Amino acid sequence: MNTPNNKRKKESIERIEKVFISLLQTNELNEISVSDICKLAGLNRTTFYANYTDIYGLADSIRDKLEHNLSDLYQNEITRGFNSNDYLKLFRHIKDNQIFYKTYFKLGYDDSYKIITYDINLARQHFENRFIEYHMEFFKSGITKIIKLWLQNGCKESPEDMYEIIKSEYQGRADSGKECSDTL
Incomplete structure (x- = not known):
């Protein structure tokens, strides 16, 4: 098991979720883009798509x-x-x-x-x-x-x-x- 990568993945997921929840406080779901989340989380889109299929997959999570x-x-x-x-x-x-x-x-x-x-x-x-x-x-x-x-x-x-x-x-x-x- 690759512990450093697992830790990094967990941290990335936490950042994505935190930004998403923050954006939802002022925006509707259909107004939030993967690009917005990645920009605010300081991550690239590949990281997002490695964990979620799309915004709705993130919402389901x-x-x-x-x-x-x-x-x-x-x-x-x-x-x-x-x-x-x-x-x-x-x-x-x-x-x-x-x-x-x-x-x-x-x-x-x-x-x-x-x-x-x-x-x-x-x-x-x-x-x-x-x-x-x-x-x-x-x-x-x-x-x-x-x-x-x-x-x-x-x-x-x-x-x-x-x-x-x-x-x-x-x-x-x-x-x-x-x-x-x-x-x-």
Whole structure:
């Protein structure tokens, strides 16, 4: 294994991603060129194309990285096969990684992949197995929009405040006997 070249490749990828994310804060994806990225990163186009097929391949790589980081955040739960619905952990992660999440949403990936995986078994239990798809979509879309608004406002509220907002929005179900307050 050629360690110096691996280190150089990793550094090049990090520079490309950093410049790309920075450009996305002020430009749309279709306004960013490989030349722009390479110029700002101080790399040649050959280096870019050795790592990505095009701008969209780079965007997909960024998305994969965020989704992987998010999976790592809940790895213990995934391994043990349960969902704690620990949204406080999620909000803390978002606050600590605001630029990454803003980039994710700016790329429009939230339309095809919702950040939140929904606990189908819990939903079946609380909604008596009725209209599950609608409840799932409502929840995932709602929390995604709340996260986007929070990011747009600079994450001024604390993660604890955001958790309380989510909890209070779904508290009504607990009052009607449909959902337990400790599920969020």
